[in-house]
Amino acid sequence: MKISKRAEYGLSAMVFLARNASRNNASELAKNKHIISIREISNTEGIPFSFLSKIFGDLEKAKLVKGKHGANGGYVLAKDSKKITAKDVVELLENTTSVDCRLCGKSKKCLTKNVWRKIDLAIEKTLKNITLQDLIK
Numbered sequence: 001m002k003i004s005k006r007a008e009y010g011l012s013a014m015v016f017l018a019r020n021a022s023r024n025n026a027s028e029l030a031k032n033k034h035i036i037s038i039r040e041i042s043n044t045e046g047i048p049f050s051f052l053s054k055i056f057g058d059l060e061k062a063k064l065v066k067g068k069h070g071a072n073g074g075y076v077l078a079k080d081s082k083k084i085t086a087k088d089v090v091e092l093l094e095n096t097t098s099v100d101c102r103l104c105g106k107s108k109k110c111l112t113k114n115v116w117r118k119i120d121l122a123i124e125k126t127l128k129n130i131t132l133q134d135l136i137k
Contacts, residue, residue, distance in 0.1 A: 007093040009047045010055045014089050016041050017065065018081035018132035035074035055093065062092050081136065087127035 020036050038056055042049040056075060059065045064084060065075045077084065101113045 003090065004094060006051075006055060007090045009045070009052060010059065010093040011086060011089045012045050013041050013047065013052060013055065014059070014064070014077070014084065014132055015135045016045060017075060017077050018084075019136045021077050021081060022133075022136055035068050035072070035076055037074040040074070058092060059089075062088075064088060064092070077132070081132035084132045085128055086130040086132075086135070087124065090127055 066078045
């Protein structure tokens with residue numbers, strides 16, 4: 001499975017937010033003192049700003065981040081970094097985490113589809129077991 005730049009950048013940005021959240025306590029976040037702008041993430045992580053803006057739109061719709069819009073706007077994680085998995089982010093931004101053998105014209109007669117299914121299960125299990133908290137340790 002090849003991970004797209006969209007998922008790669010989205011996961012990097014979420015790790016950036018998680019690292020920021022770990023440096024600050026919950027009461028400060030609640031007061032929006034440590035909101036991080038997309039521009040800051042873009043500059044620090046080397047991610048194109050306009051592309052990252054679109055990614056954050058999807059992350060916000062999925063309630064993985066909370067946004068404050070306006071001149072001093074930015075984002076924070078919508079929930080604790082221990083509760084957001086790599087699977088949550090990658091699946092959202094890839095629209096899947098698996099190979100879909102049903103799209104192949106040979107799927108009915110394919111002798112290797114069990115291999116692809118095992119690979120899919122391993123990828124899914126791995127992504128599901130890695131939280132943002134794990135990635136900032």
